[in-house]
Amino acid sequence: MSKLLTDLIEALRCLPGVGGKSAQRMAFHLLERERERGLRLAQVLEQAMQRIGNCTRCRNFSEEPVCPICASSSRDRQVLCVVESPTELAAIEQATGYRGQYFVLLGRLSPLDGLGPEELGLDLLTERLAEGEIEEMVIATNPTVEGEATAHYLAQLARAAKVKPTRLAHGVPLGGELEYVDRSTLAHAFGSRQPLG
DSSP: OOHHHHHHHHHHTTSTTOOHHHHHHHHHHHHHHOHHHHHHHHHHHHHHHHHOEEOTTTOOEESSSSOHHHHOTTSEEEEEEEESSHHHHHHHHHHSOOOEEEEEOSSOOBGGGTBOTTTTTHHHHHHHHHTSOOOEEEEEOOSSHHHHHHHHHHHHHHHHTTOEEEEOOOSSOTTOOGGGSOHHHHHHHHHTOOOOO
């Protein structure tokens, strides 16, 4: 193969879930059938890499210094939802009626990976909490070991700022049957049961 084709295949491997064979198929497909769309992809990709940064308030992806969610006057400024990544923010926006603000950590506490409070922008989060506008902080980190440790740390930050910390519920999925739920999820759901009222 030519060096340029090898470079293209290697470049495509940076995408999640794309190994050598998949990258080769993509490269061949673009060169054989989709040259025009490939050029469009290259143009949009270059623009996105150069122009998309992070919002100065919430750290979500944005072309502007302040993203549309933070700039919107129709959002509830008393509720702040903290998520690990822009992917989770998008999922919450698409699946729920949540109308508050966000803060994107861009990771989770993981000392082994070199991710501490500074890397997650917790100094910026502390400043937002200190403004006094936020009354509730919804902690929406993933239910992993690192996510739970991050949630615990975030709850301490919220309490120190006199903000009520809340956590997304975890447990049995809607429409799920108990016999098919994994043991740790079922144990967590059972331990976190709520009174019916």
